[in-house]
Amino acid sequence: MRLRRSTARTAITASAVVLAAAASLTTAFGAQARDEKTLTAASLATWQTDGIVWSVEYARGVVYVGGTFDSVRPPSAEPGEKEVARKNFAAFDATTGKLLPCAPSFTKGAGTVRALKASRDGKVLYVGGSFGKVDHAAVASAVALNTADCSLRKDFRPAMAGPVRAIETTDTTVYLGGEFTDVDGQTRKRIASFSRSGSLLPFRADIDEPVRSILAVPDQGKVIVGGDFHNVNGEPEQALVALNATNGSIVTSFPDWLPERSAVTSLARDGDRFYLGAEGAGTGIFDGRIAGRLSDGTMAWKDTCLGATQAVVVHEGVLYSATHAHYCGLTPGGFPDGPRRHFLAQSVRDSRILHWFPDTDDGLGEGIGPRALVMVGEILWAGGEFTTVNGKPQQGLTRFGVGPENKAPEAAPRLMGESSRTGNVTLTWRAAWDRDDAELTYLIYRDGVLVAAPKQQSVEWQRPDMKYTDSVPPGSRHRYTIAVTDGKHTTPRSEPLEVTAVTKKRPTGER
Template sequence: MNESTGRRSRGRGRVRAAAAALGLLAGALSAAAAGGSPATALTAPVSLTADNLSTWQTNGIVWSMAASDDGVVYTGGTFSTVRPPGAPAGSSEQPAVNFAAFDAATGAPTGCSLSFTLSSGTATVRALTLSPDGKTLYAGGQFGSVNGVGVSNIVAIDTATCTPRTNFKIAVSATVRALAVTGDTVYLGGDFNSVAGQTRNKFAAVTTGAALKPWTANTDEVGRAVEVTPDGQHVVIGGDFFTVNGTASHALAVVNATTGALDKSYPGFIPNTSTVQDLTTDATKFYTANEGTGGGVFDGRIAVDLTTFQQVWRDTCLGATQAVLVHKGVLYSGSHAHDCASMGEFPDQPRKHLLAQSVDDPKLLPWFPDTNDGIGEPVGPRVMAQTDSGGHHYLWVGGEFTTVNSSPQQGLTRFADGPDTGAPWVPNVSVSTVAPNKVDVNWQTSFDTDDGELIYRVYRDGASTPVHTTTGYSVFWDRPQLRWTDTDVAPGETHTYRISASDGINTSAKSPAVTAIVASKAESYPARVLSDGATLYWRYDEGTSTFAADTGAGLDNGFLRNAPSYRQTPAAVAGPSTAIGFNGTTQYAYSNRSHAQATKFSVETWIKTTTIRGGKIIGFGSKTMEVSGQYDKHVYMLNNGRLTFGTHDGGGRTVSTSTAYNDGAWHHVVATQGSGGMALYVDGQLRVSNALYTTNENYTGYWRVGGDNLATWPNRPTSDFFAGQIDETAVYPTALTAAQVSAHYALRTGG
């Protein structure tokens, strides 16, 4: 075996946002393909596109796969029919009782048809693997017959005739969940405690002639994965167990391929709350897929050196991993990852089901096709397999899912090394004319499911030739703002701008035109906000997009969630700017960047509301797509319209106004904290302060506007989300002085 191909035959679970989670995919793409080599549109070392290919479907769960060198993909699981791509459940179905074989290149069934049944209970095929010569397919699971031939949870299939081999019969007492095979030995793992009438607890080995071998690697709990090392000297086993041959080794062990004796134990290596669901190898390492239940779990992946059997790296994403597979230096995985913040990746949010990372580094690579959770537990992908056919390499994925890349597709999908046909999302664009004699063109970098580095072209006044071209890197959770300043303008001129995004082959439609009238002098209010050091400044002048442009140098743009009301007028500050409206239930904004604890800070914004349900106006929280688990440094409105400013220092520290501000008028709100304590200003005047409250909670988080968690905070309002209009939001790394606050308020009419 070599690193470029990985293991082609997957045992039990040997085998694995973004668009649906962000809620942005529908209507986002309008693509035009250009010529070129498919590989140029992918970010190395990724060599597979994220575009799912047309593939037949099952009506149930696919648990196992094995792919042959001649381009056949065998699938097993718990299902009874298969149907064509695009066919809804119940239509155009063909019988396929827990097994089906497909052409890797077309996704269509082959002529190989087998029926796995059980006299009592539900039959299932949990493991498939091919002999090194490809002549025999071994299947394990819970079944009593195959095509009417009696067997006992394991069977050998002659691939040339697609019939059970009558010379391979051996009794296994319970479900077989994992298989691996060499030239003369079949290793199996599962729920069983006897094989051929002899004690074998959870793991066993038999000859390819179905004779039980003396190999013994007894464990106390279920075996879920088994993998032979490339040198044939060792067998890596994984599962739920805590001991191997009586020695402590939880979930993972390396044993001798001849005797089963323990070569490497792993006590305490994986938490007791986690198990190993899958294993795979390349030339230098083996990799684990881990699933946890309860608190303190480990759900990610581990790379282990094949020479020393020591850890090379591990990732700490939360969201159980079910399948792993290596291809050309990339570890592809199937999981339901929802929180990778602990390793500097995406924060807790709706699940992502297909990921990729270098075999040398746990950092996530820009490859993000996605499924849903589907049926069953549900967890999405369960198994992976790969093979070459017709000049292309194919990655097949099976599992519980019922959608792929947001379109209906059940149980099976596949990806290839080209052609890449998916265009990046259309950029979100905003223009700013705060300074005189120039136009700042700001845009939120786009998202492409299989490329991180994208090309952006800026078009002015309907021209077909771009006036500016640049590149930028983005992934679904980190879409930094870019800016180009047009100085070839004159005061009073009107200009329109559009931007496209390209992966080098596929180009999005141009963004809707945005218009700017070139200013002849600086706008007083924003000029003062920027000169006083705002590191985040959202003016909310965008149209219908997900983008709140940062007007300042920080380029910390905001994500606008759930379609707030754009371009509300009149705005809080005189001039061409507009405000934004939030509904008080689902709508809010969060900063693209995460931030360390702000030991001193100011938050500033304008509000207009008549709500009697209160809500959070601005604050700092640990999450973006979900309500935060840690949250403070916030200003919220009570049901009676009064304002509270709170930070957390071993407990909630708050100051509150005695006056209500839900009178339907615009109000200027500034909250500061520093060495002088906490202060809350409204309409340019200090309303309340406390010199003792100088610190706040230490965690990495995001600035949020319009709503977030308020649980446990004093006088918690009916709603955690703010219903009303918000404008001119700014965050500073200092505590603004009373004079600065007063000056800002005085400039509201243009000054």
């Protein structure tokens, strides 16, 4: 029986330190009193590709990477240096990041790997995309590898008449989604299911446009499907639908969740909730993330960010996303319109944007930046089109962990000052910012001795002016410097500022 759900829409230390614009910072830093803990924003040393990474997956101690590339190279190596041939597929040790010898070559046709998914027991890796050959074996855009020895399985080789863009697995079933309309000579419109040994199953759904993400919910006997589609089984279903896991009939609809020109790019689960990432084109579209309840298909929250989302993953109460958001002004903890921000972290409770802002460039191809995420223990692996991470060269692949951090705050202040009252020196500066610490400490030195350490919260787009007034003997001359610390790493001290304290108050009009 089909259930249609109506969903409500979510609306979108010393007295000497004067913290300017404190009231306006309340919204931006409301998350700091909460208990969500993010990863560090400093990237770990990671191998690179010479092209685009479309998918990353983990199984039994190994991270697998699929995409459109010809080689990989070590961390810090420039393009063309120390390259190792890897044709659209590579494998790395999940802990050390070391390149592994597992290296089947995916070629012919478009010659690209778009989707990777491990079996629930980790023994098999399913690979999809647009390719006609794996090493010397003729295939048709979908295969399976044994993770124990990286060998190509002979039993799972469906003939897909079109690219595969999404894979999902359960203990018994493998779901493929994409652009195909025919599988093994039988009609399967953009989604199909198989036994683990590759037999095509009766599951059938008529979907009018490509499927881009599949989330199996075996405890409820359904699969949630996202993509570019507008109709499923002859009914209007915009970009998101839940299907019966056995026969493909519609079991839950999500009316009004997504406008006509928006598509669902990614799906993730955390307990009794699921999360989606979306992208759209034109005005009136939805680009952000939605949290839904698996039990009844109702919406828990919906953010209001602009800038497409390509991937989502959940870890310890935080929803991480690969995106290029440029406006989140109406989302709690969000930011005004401005530069693209290619990673976000949000509270799964209420969508609040947390203080975690590593970044990439737009990179190659469509200029999207990061496109794929997978969480491996305490390390987040990310792949995509980017060629820089946090302003430094790093192509195609990167990763973030829980620490220790290895980077000081992004900006050291320029210190200014004057003496306008007897025995007082007033110093002013603009707050710095840090990618994963909202509150920073400002170390003020007089003649090389630490005299004050005020604290201030800031973000890149909101850096308040700060002030400190120092009491010194009238007529004395002093050299001041300032440094900024996040508690673990400290910037170099600023250029020195020399100030002489006045001996008496200047009469009005005197210079």
